[in-house]
Amino acid sequence: AQKITQTQPGMFVQEKEAVTLDCTYDTSDPSYGLFWYKQPSSGEMIFLIYQGSYDQQNATEGRYSLNFQKARKSANLVISASQLGDSAMYFCAMRSPNTGNQFYFGTGTSLTVIP
């Protein structure tokens, strides 16, 4: 069975600083995709970044980067130069074709950026 673990219910970061949100996953499938989504208080789920299990390099998208450590089954999100608008819930998720392409989410981390 797939499992996503986010151990940080809440995080605080000073504006303009970097922050790392942790995510570990558990799967026996060789092919899978890892995703991070942002959910502000308005409720919509916003895609941030994707990492494929066979990708050799860590994914980056603007201020977002994914610290992918395959052997440790870890896919931490790094947000650089935090902005007040980054305050939101952040969800790590995984998808695998070998399990019917279900999309599994973690329990989320609430990030608050302090001015």
Place this chain on the structure above:
Amino acid sequence: GAGVSQSPRYKVAKRGQDVALRCDPISGHVSLFWYQQALGQGPEFLTYFQNEAQLDKSGLPSDRFFAERPEGSVSTLKIQRTQQEDSAVYLCASSLRTENEKLFFGSGTQLSVL
């Protein structure tokens, strides 16, 4: 349309009432998912369609929940005889293909059962 559209945005139902939630995915998207999100929690999988075929409904909490996508585009999630524990945000998401690919989410329907 430009994105995934869900309606209604808010729904208040009396306990025991039937409700129907609509999802209009991005045109051409093959995969469609329904999720239930309780307050302060992550989205919980309900069911998954590939075109019109419902490939996985293992997340539906009871036989009061029913979903369909008869023509492989618009989907409806129906909840019969609603109960207070059904109160949640119901999210619909779609993706172009079925492989490891991001989901596009709608804004959700917030269901409150009184």
